[in-house]
Amino acid sequence: MKRSRINQVIKDMExxxxxxxFHLPPFCSWTPEEWDEKGHECDEIRDNKLGWDITDYGLGxxxxxxxxxxxxxxxxxxxxxxxxxxxxxxxxxxxxxxxxLHYHWSKMEDIINRGGNDLYITVFNGxxxxxxxxxxxxxxxxxxxxxxxxxxxxxLTPGESITITQYLYHDFVMPKEGGPVLLGEVSMCxxxxxxxxxxxxxxxxxxxxxxxxxxxxxxxxYPAAKD
Numbered sequence: 001m002k003r004s005r006i007n008q009v010i011k012d013m014e015x016x017x018x019x020x021x022f023h024l025p026p027f028c029s030w031t032p033e034e035w036d037e038k039g040h041e042c043d044e045i046r047d048n049k050l051g052w053d054i055t056d057y058g059l060g061x062x063x064x065x066x067x068x069x070x071x072x073x074x075x076x077x078x079x080x081x082x083x084x085x086x087x088x089x090x091x092x093x094x095x096x097x098x099x100x101l102h103y104h105w106s107k108m109e110d111i112i113n114r115g116g117n118d119l120y121i122t123v124f125n126g127x128x129x130x131x132x133x134x135x136x137x138x139x140x141x142x143x144x145x146x147x148x149x150x151x152x153x154x155x156l157t158p159g160e161s162i163t164i165t166q167y168l169y170h171d172f173v174m175p176k177e178g179g180p181v182l183l184g185e186v187s188m189c190x191x192x193x194x195x196x197x198x199x200x201x202x203x204x205x206x207x208x209x210x211x212x213x214x215x216x217x218x219x220x221x222y223p224a225a226k227d
Contacts, residue, residue, distance in 0.1 A: 001209065003209065006218070007214065007215035009054050010052055010068070013070070016182050024070065024072070027045055027050065032213070039225050048082060050074060050219060051070060051071060051217070051218070052068075053068075055204060062206075065100060066099070067091055067099045068091065069091040071089050078191075086188060086189065087186075087187045089184070092180050092183070093174045093181050094174065095176055095177060095178055096175075101199040101200070102170070102171070106195050107188045107190060108188050110184075113158050116182050117174065118175060119173070120172075120174075120175075121170050121173070122151060122154075122170065123168060124150050124168075125169070126197070130197060132169055136148065137149070139162060139168075141160060192204055
């Protein structure tokens with residue numbers, strides 16, 4: 001992705017969050033110059049990859065396949081000094097944009113439509129070996145349990161949520177009309193490097209073409225702590 005595109009996506013998401021009354025934590029608005037001066041007091045942000053994350057899955061088709069998110073809080077299963085057993089994210093998808101089918105081995109999460117457009121989530125039962133099962137799927141939406149056929153698309157209007165359990169394949173599918181959607185994610189600890197099983201092989205983070213300076217650092221770009 002071009003850096004200019006990443007910068008614009010972050011600005012769009014900042015505006016969408018503000019429009020929906022969602023206030024981001026202070027570190028989300030730190031400039032690269034401010035980050036260059038931060039010391040070890042900010043290690044939790046660095047170590048747990050809090051902050052901005054814009055991805056096209058390394059496929060170069062962000063407008064079709066990708067999303068924007070900001071991790072607001074997160075624990076760390078690999079570092080016992082971080083005690084939080086939970087995480088929270090905010091996500092944005094544009095009209096006509098999808099996020100690919102995947103499941104998590106360890107993480108359980110709720111996906112909440114925080115405002116804007118509707119969202120559709122396709123569900124399949126999954127199994128080890130990257131298997132997608134043709135069996136009925138039991139899902140819970142806002143405390144209501146139901147069983148649906150494999151491949152059903154669950155519609156989430158603003159305010160609605162769905163619980164995603166381990167090994168439950170899911171994707172995000174946006175309508176082609178209307179504006180972007182603002183999503184919340186409340187989950188167990190998040191580990192994007194080791195806990196995503198994509199149905200089709202792909203990467204997780206984009207390759208960046210530096211055509212202008214960064215507006216915000218992504219969560220993978222923070223400089224080392226200033227001593």
